[in-house]
Amino acid sequence: MGSNNTQIEMNNYSFMVLILFINLFFPSFVWSQSNTDTVKGAAIQLMARSQGDKVLLRWAVDTPLEWQKANTYGFYLDKYVYKRNGQRLAAPEKVNLSPIHIKADPVEDWKGIIEKSNYAAIIAQALYGEGFEVTGTNDGEIARIVNLAQEQEQRFSFALFAADMDFEAAIKAGWGYVDTDVKPGEEYVYQVKTAIPSEIAIVKSASATASTDDFEPLPQPLGLQGIWGDKNVLLTWEYELFKAIYTSYNIERSKDGKNFTELSPIPLVNLNDKPEAPAKRMYYIDSLVQNDTKHHYRVYGISSFGEKGPYSDIISGKGSPTLVFSPRISGYEFTENQNEAIIKWEYPEEGENLITKFTMTRADKDSGPYEVIFDSIPVHKREILYSKLNPSNYIKIAAIGRNNQQKESFSSFIQPIDSIPPDPPVALEGTIDSLGQVTINWDKNTERDLHGYRVFRKNIENEEFVQLTVDPIQETVYTDSVQLKSLNSKVYYSIIAVDKRFNQSDFSEALIMEKPDVVPPTSPIFTSYRIENGHVVLEWECSTETEAIHYLYRKDLTENTSWEVVYSTSGTLKTYTDKKTAQNHTYRYAIMAKDKNGLESEPSTPVTVTVVNMVPQEQIKSLSGYADREQHHIELHWKLKDQEQIAEVTIYKNAEGQPPVTYKVLPPHIVTVKDNDINPNNTYSYQLRATMKNGAFSKLESIAIKY
Incomplete structure (x- = not known):
C-alpha cells in the first residue's frame, strides 16, 4: 500500500459495498453519521463505554469536509475527574496536564491490521488512497453508480461504517481511544476537540462521562421470531429498543441446535430506520435447501466498539410447501330448525396432505370483522351443521397448512327466513326530575337478532302513542323531556322491540309516570250569586284540578273584618248558602283551589254582596180605632216597636170598593x-x-x- 497511489480492492465485499451505497443515499442514521442537510455547523459525536477496568471512547466528525480536515490535523483529548466515591467535586480535576494529541497512524503502520481485517483496509483506503472506487462487482452497475457520487462523501460513509465494525481499526485511524488509567469510585469527563486551526474550520467539541463502576453487560437481542414458508424463513427481532447500542447484527444457523455457523460474514444493518419513520424491527429472509428439515436460529448484536453481544434465545422450525388450493363454499341447506343450515364446501383431495384442518368464520357484514365459529374441522370433511345463524351471515372457510399458512375462500352470504317478532320489552322503570328530564330504562331482550328499540309516548291516557325515536336505538336507556307546566299531570311511555328483519314486537306494558307538580291549579270562578231570605247564595265553576280542595273566603266590609274561610270542599259541590250574615251588611267573597301538593291557585275575582232583607219588619206593635158618631169622626191609635229607627209613619185610607190612597204622613x-x-x-x-x-x-x- 502506498501513500499516494494505494488502492484497496474490495472484490470480495460487493454485498457489503451495496449496503454502504444504499446507506449513503438512504441513510440508516447510525450514531456516527448524520443528515448534513439539517445540521448547522460541524460537530464531533462522542460515545463512551465502561468495561470495568478500562473506558472505551469512540468519536467522529459528522460532516465529510470537516471530517477530512480533522483526519489531517488530528484530535485533542482531555480527561477530568468529575466525581469521587459518588460525591461531585467542587471543581473538576484535570488528569493530564496537556491534551493528548491523537492522529491516524501513518500508512506504513497499517499493513499488519489490513491483512487480518477488511474493515481496516476500507479505512486505510479512505484515509490514504489516491482514489476511492468500488471495483470487482459482477455487472459493474454498483461501481458505476457509486463512482458518480462525490469521492469525499464515499470515503466518509465507508470509513465510518468500517469503524463501527472494527474498534481496533477505529483507534488506528485516530477515532477511538482506550483509557486504562482508571480507578474504582471515580467518574470521569472526557472532552474531544479537533486540532484544526480555527482559521481553517470550526468544529464543535463533544463531552461524555464514564466510570468503571457503571459497567453494564450488553443486552440479549429480544423477540426473535420465524415465519416459515416454502423453503424459506423470515426472521425478525426487536431493533428499536437497542439501536443506540448495536449498530449491526449477525445471524447463526444450526441443524442440530448445538453447532451454529454464521449465515454471512457481512453484519446486517437496518436500512429502513429513518427519522420520519423509525424502524421497529429487523428482518432477514433465509433460504432453506428443503422443507421438513428442522433448522435452529439465533442472533447477536455488534456494538459501536466492535463488541459482540450475547446470543438471543434460539428458535426452531421447518419449512413447508406453499398451499396451492383454496377452499370454496359450494352451497347451503336450511334445516327444519330455525336459524340452522348445513354449509358445504369444496377442496381437492390431493391438497389434504398439505393442510392440518379447516376453520370457518362468520360476520354480519362482508367487510367484517369475522369471528371463528369452527376452529378444527377435519381435513376430510366437506360440510358442517351451523345452528346459530343471524339474520345476515357472511361465511368463509379457510384451509390451514403447516406453519400457520392458510388459504381462505371468498365469502358466501346466508340469510335465513325470519318472520317471528321479538318479545315486547319488560320491566320499564323511569324517573322525572324537577326540570322535566325523563329517564326510562328496561330489561334487554334476549333475541340474538335484535336490532333495537322504538320509544313511544302519549300525554293523555286515551290518545294514541306517538313515536319519539327516528331509528331503532340499541341502548336500554332513553332520555326525554316533558313540559311540566301543562294541564296533564301524567305521561305514558311504551317500548317496541325491532329485530334485524324489522319485525316489531307488540307494545310493552305502558309506563305511567306522575309529573312533578310545579303548576298550581287553575282558579275557580263565581258564576252567580243571589240573596234569599236574608242569606247569600253563591255558585261557582271548580278548578280543572280534579283532586283540588276549594276554599271559600269571606270578608265583612261593613265591620272591616279580615278574610276568613267560611267553607271548604274536596268534592264537586259548586254552591254554598251563607246563613251567617247580618242585615244591611256588605260582604266580599273569593274562592281558591289547593292541590294535593299544597300548590294554591290564584283567588277568583271577588264578588261583593249587600244583604238587604226584602221582608217588611213588624214595627207597628198595635193598631186600633173606633167610630165616634156623636162627634162625627173615626179615631185611630197605634204603638211602635222601635221609634228611634223610624223616620215616619204613612196612613193609607180607602172606602169600601175604592183603591187606597195616602191619607196622612206623620212623624213617629x-x-x-x-x-x-x-x-x-x-x-x-x-x-x-x-x-x-x-x-x-x-x-x-x-x-x-x-161608620
Whole structure:
C-alpha cells in the first residue's frame, strides 16, 4: 500500500459495498453519521463505554469536509475527574496536564491490521488512497453508480461504517481511544476537540462521562421470531429498543441446535430506520435447501466498539410447501330448525396432505370483522351443521397448512327466513326530575337478532302513542323531556322491540309516570250569586284540578273584618248558602283551589254582596180605632216597636170598593189621629206602614171600621 497511489480492492465485499451505497443515499442514521442537510455547523459525536477496568471512547466528525480536515490535523483529548466515591467535586480535576494529541497512524503502520481485517483496509483506503472506487462487482452497475457520487462523501460513509465494525481499526485511524488509567469510585469527563486551526474550520467539541463502576453487560437481542414458508424463513427481532447500542447484527444457523455457523460474514444493518419513520424491527429472509428439515436460529448484536453481544434465545422450525388450493363454499341447506343450515364446501383431495384442518368464520357484514365459529374441522370433511345463524351471515372457510399458512375462500352470504317478532320489552322503570328530564330504562331482550328499540309516548291516557325515536336505538336507556307546566299531570311511555328483519314486537306494558307538580291549579270562578231570605247564595265553576280542595273566603266590609274561610270542599259541590250574615251588611267573597301538593291557585275575582232583607219588619206593635158618631169622626191609635229607627209613619185610607190612597204622613212621635172626612153607612179601611231611617219599610198593618 502506498501513500499516494494505494488502492484497496474490495472484490470480495460487493454485498457489503451495496449496503454502504444504499446507506449513503438512504441513510440508516447510525450514531456516527448524520443528515448534513439539517445540521448547522460541524460537530464531533462522542460515545463512551465502561468495561470495568478500562473506558472505551469512540468519536467522529459528522460532516465529510470537516471530517477530512480533522483526519489531517488530528484530535485533542482531555480527561477530568468529575466525581469521587459518588460525591461531585467542587471543581473538576484535570488528569493530564496537556491534551493528548491523537492522529491516524501513518500508512506504513497499517499493513499488519489490513491483512487480518477488511474493515481496516476500507479505512486505510479512505484515509490514504489516491482514489476511492468500488471495483470487482459482477455487472459493474454498483461501481458505476457509486463512482458518480462525490469521492469525499464515499470515503466518509465507508470509513465510518468500517469503524463501527472494527474498534481496533477505529483507534488506528485516530477515532477511538482506550483509557486504562482508571480507578474504582471515580467518574470521569472526557472532552474531544479537533486540532484544526480555527482559521481553517470550526468544529464543535463533544463531552461524555464514564466510570468503571457503571459497567453494564450488553443486552440479549429480544423477540426473535420465524415465519416459515416454502423453503424459506423470515426472521425478525426487536431493533428499536437497542439501536443506540448495536449498530449491526449477525445471524447463526444450526441443524442440530448445538453447532451454529454464521449465515454471512457481512453484519446486517437496518436500512429502513429513518427519522420520519423509525424502524421497529429487523428482518432477514433465509433460504432453506428443503422443507421438513428442522433448522435452529439465533442472533447477536455488534456494538459501536466492535463488541459482540450475547446470543438471543434460539428458535426452531421447518419449512413447508406453499398451499396451492383454496377452499370454496359450494352451497347451503336450511334445516327444519330455525336459524340452522348445513354449509358445504369444496377442496381437492390431493391438497389434504398439505393442510392440518379447516376453520370457518362468520360476520354480519362482508367487510367484517369475522369471528371463528369452527376452529378444527377435519381435513376430510366437506360440510358442517351451523345452528346459530343471524339474520345476515357472511361465511368463509379457510384451509390451514403447516406453519400457520392458510388459504381462505371468498365469502358466501346466508340469510335465513325470519318472520317471528321479538318479545315486547319488560320491566320499564323511569324517573322525572324537577326540570322535566325523563329517564326510562328496561330489561334487554334476549333475541340474538335484535336490532333495537322504538320509544313511544302519549300525554293523555286515551290518545294514541306517538313515536319519539327516528331509528331503532340499541341502548336500554332513553332520555326525554316533558313540559311540566301543562294541564296533564301524567305521561305514558311504551317500548317496541325491532329485530334485524324489522319485525316489531307488540307494545310493552305502558309506563305511567306522575309529573312533578310545579303548576298550581287553575282558579275557580263565581258564576252567580243571589240573596234569599236574608242569606247569600253563591255558585261557582271548580278548578280543572280534579283532586283540588276549594276554599271559600269571606270578608265583612261593613265591620272591616279580615278574610276568613267560611267553607271548604274536596268534592264537586259548586254552591254554598251563607246563613251567617247580618242585615244591611256588605260582604266580599273569593274562592281558591289547593292541590294535593299544597300548590294554591290564584283567588277568583271577588264578588261583593249587600244583604238587604226584602221582608217588611213588624214595627207597628198595635193598631186600633173606633167610630165616634156623636162627634162625627173615626179615631185611630197605634204603638211602635222601635221609634228611634223610624223616620215616619204613612196612613193609607180607602172606602169600601175604592183603591187606597195616602191619607196622612206623620212623624213617629204621633201615635193617634182623628178622621173627620167620613160619610155615614160606609166602611173605611186604614193601613199603617212605618218607613225606617235606612229606607226599609215595615210590615203593613190594616184595620176596617164601619161608620
